[in-house]
Amino acid sequence: MANESALFEDEFSLDLEEGIEDFAEQDVIAQEEEEAELGEDRIPADSYIQSDKSFPEPDGGVGPIPAISIRVFYEVESTAGLIETVSLDRRMRNADVEAIEGGLAAAIAYLKSNVTPNLLVLESHLPAAQMVEQIEALAEHCDPNVQVMVIGATNDIALYRQLVGLGVSEYLVPPVKPLQVIRAISNLFADPDMPFLGKSISVVGAKGGVGASTIAHNLSWAIAENAQLNATLIDLDLSFGTTALDFNHEGTQTVLDALLAPERADEAVISRLLTKATDRLSLFTAPASITDDVEIAPDAYDIVIQSVRRTVPYVIMDLPHTWSSWLSSTLVGSDEVVLVCQPDLASLRNGKNIIDRLKAERPNDSPPRLILNMAGVPKRPEIPVKDFAQAIGLEPDVVLPFDPQLFGTAANNGQMISETEPDAKSAMAIDHLATLITGQEMMVQKKSFVQKLLGK
Numbered sequence: 001m002a003n004e005s006a007l008f009e010d011e012f013s014l015d016l017e018e019g020i021e022d023f024a025e026q027d028v029i030a031q032e033e034e035e036a037e038l039g040e041d042r043i044p045a046d047s048y049i050q051s052d053k054s055f056p057e058p059d060g061g062v063g064p065i066p067a068i069s070i071r072v073f074y075e076v077e078s079t080a081g082l083i084e085t086v087s088l089d090r091r092m093r094n095a096d097v098e099a100i101e102g103g104l105a106a107a108i109a110y111l112k113s114n115v116t117p118n119l120l121v122l123e124s125h126l127p128a129a130q131m132v133e134q135i136e137a138l139a140e141h142c143d144p145n146v147q148v149m150v151i152g153a154t155n156d157i158a159l160y161r162q163l164v165g166l167g168v169s170e171y172l173v174p175p176v177k178p179l180q181v182i183r184a185i186s187n188l189f190a191d192p193d194m195p196f197l198g199k200s201i202s203v204v205g206a207k208g209g210v211g212a213s214t215i216a217h218n219l220s221w222a223i224a225e226n227a228q229l230n231a232t233l234i235d236l237d238l239s240f241g242t243t244a245l246d247f248n249h250e251g252t253q254t255v256l257d258a259l260l261a262p263e264r265a266d267e268a269v270i271s272r273l274l275t276k277a278t279d280r281l282s283l284f285t286a287p288a289s290i291t292d293d294v295e296i297a298p299d300a301y302d303i304v305i306q307s308v309r310r311t312v313p314y315v316i317m318d319l320p321h322t323w324s325s326w327l328s329s330t331l332v333g334s335d336e337v338v339l340v341c342q343p344d345l346a347s348l349r350n351g352k353n354i355i356d357r358l359k360a361e362r363p364n365d366s367p368p369r370l371i372l373n374m375a376g377v378p379k380r381p382e383i384p385v386k387d388f389a390q391a392i393g394l395e396p397d398v399v400l401p402f403d404p405q406l407f408g409t410a411a412n413n414g415q416m417i418s419e420t421e422p423d424a425k426s427a428m429a430i431d432h433l434a435t436l437i438t439g440q441e442m443m444v445q446k447k448s449f450v451q452k453l454l455g456k
Contacts, residue, residue: 061199061309061335062179062186067094068118070185073107074099075123079151083121085178089364090332092182104134108141116143119185123151128159135166147188151176178364198309201437202334204319204327205341206351211373211400212340213237214407215430216318217246219338221416222434223314224281226442232274232312234284234305236330237320241286247277248414255284255304259296262303270307284308301326302333314438332361336437337368341392343375343382352392369436370396377402397436398429 072083080099087097100106104124120142124131131152142148149170150163160171170184190197203219205212213235220233234255235241244250253273258265274282309315317334319327331337331354339354341347355368370392372385389395403426410420418427431442 061197062091062183063197063306063309064091064093064333065095065182065185066189068096068189070095070097070119070121071107071110071117072097072099072121073103073110073123074101074151075103075125079123082176082178082181085364086181089178089182090362091186095185104131104138108134108138111138111141116141116146119147119149119188121149121151121181125153128154128156128162131159132162132166135163135168139166149181149184149188182364196310197306198311198313198315199336199437200305200309200315200317200334201336201338202317202319202331203338203340204331204354205321206339206347206354207342208321210340210342210347211407212321213242213246213318214411215338215340215371215373215400216316217243218416218418218427218430219434219437220281220316221277221418222430222442223316223438225278226418226431227434227438227440228280228443229314229438229440230280230282230312231314231316232282232284232308233277233316233318234308235286235318236301237318238286239290240320241318243283243318244275244285244288246411246414246416247283249275249277249283249285250288254287256287256294258284258304258307259300260294262297262300262307265304265307267307267311270304270311282312296326298326301330305330305333328357331358336366338371338433339368340371340373341388343372343385343388345383348383348388348391355392355394367394369433370394371433372396372399374402375399398433400426400429 072079074080074083080101083097083099086092087095087099100110102109104122104126107120107122120138122135122138124134126134131150135148135150148168149172150168151172151174152159153174155173163171169188172180172184201219203212203216217233220231223229224231233243235243236255238256238259255273258270258273274284277283305315305317317330319330337358339351341351351370355370358365358368370389372388375382375385383391385396385399403424406417406421406424406426409415410417413420417424418430421427434440435442
């Protein structure tokens with residue numbers, strides 16, 4: 001490398017500052033020429049980031065609530081509506097939920113003649129002293145192992161401490177959202193031996209060839225390397241998965257080994273099957289050759305995914321373009337869904353079908369994150385971004401420009417685009433998507449000027 005650098009300096013004799021200025025000027029000229037070629041109906045070069053949504057707080061995923069009994073004693077009708085929404089959530093399907101009007105007084109009367117449920121949810125708008133007095137009276141009729149959640153009107157730390165002293169596990173102050181209640185219940189009944197559950201992100205294409213796998217792989221890299229968060233990428237395209245190729249990592253064992261024996265997929269087995277791409281990013285690759293028509297148990301996918309989620313903060317799933325019961329279940333059960341489209345009619349139709357399906361089955365979750373990929377292909381008729389968003393009913397979070405040179409170079413080198421050219425618009429767009437999902441700002445390693453010119 002030292003000889004190459006010396007040869008480089010002798011051959012070109014460039015002053016570093018002048019070289020940087022020339023490089024920047026040429027980049028501006030090239031950008032202006034590119035925009036002129038694209039025309040008015042194409043995507044402007046600076047519009048790859050579409051979303052202005054606020055970043056979420058980093059947190060784990062919310063898993064299924066176990067088969068528990070929940071009795072809710074409410075005072076106002078809006079709380080009854082909240083509980084009904086919660087009870088219909090996909091994560092609550094195993095729980096037995098019943099809402100009873102009357103607040104704390106009704107709870108005391110109920111427990112005098114009924115078995116204590118696993119969870120009591122009590123709504124009270126009484127003054128603090130009266131609320132504490134009634135909860136003390138309620139405790140005389142409760143099983144000591146019951147979990148208690150209180151919804152109250154007073155945001156008071158002193159009251160909260162009193163309630164905790166009485167054995168109350170959670171105190172919520174309106175306005176309360178359904179997912180807030182579900183997350184609180186999940187935290188109360190987490191397995192003490194395996195309390196952690198990472199956030200699951202499914203990446204799926206609206207049709208074949210839209211670049212969903214490329215997005216999944218680069219998103220995984222951005223979360224792990226640029227956000228510096230531990231992540232695992234699972235390639236669930238068992239016949240044509242490209243994770244091993246894109247990361248230049250071939251493994252002898254794949255995700256198929258875990259799917260064929262899900263009952264053995266504990267943390268130790270999962271760790272042995274994973275391939276380390278970097279210190280922070282692990283890969284669960286697909287088989288390198290087309291698999292035979294093997295029988296995979298319907299619940300095997302969920303078992304393996306949940307096992308991986310218990311080992312790492314972020315799990316990104318690269319899903320094939322197909323439709324089946326396991327894929328539908330995986331999408332519905334994900335904390336985040338990233339839907340990749342191209343600005344064409346087939347993507348619009350298929351994408352809208354997927355969005356409508358997920359909105360119906362995930363009413364308390366955020367809608368899918370829409371990625372419009374390969375926008376601005378020369379001489380290709382496209383649906384303008386504004387019209388596409390209006391028709392599909394969802395604004396894209398990012399619009400990735402058509403850049404075959406960058407993506408082709410990265411693929412051929414077994415690299416991610418952030419490794420190949422971190423300053424590229426597409427690389428910054430993927431980083432923005434990673435920030436939206438994780439709430440973490442990116443820490444991108446910029447290339448030096450010499451590395452740029454040497455193509456390193």
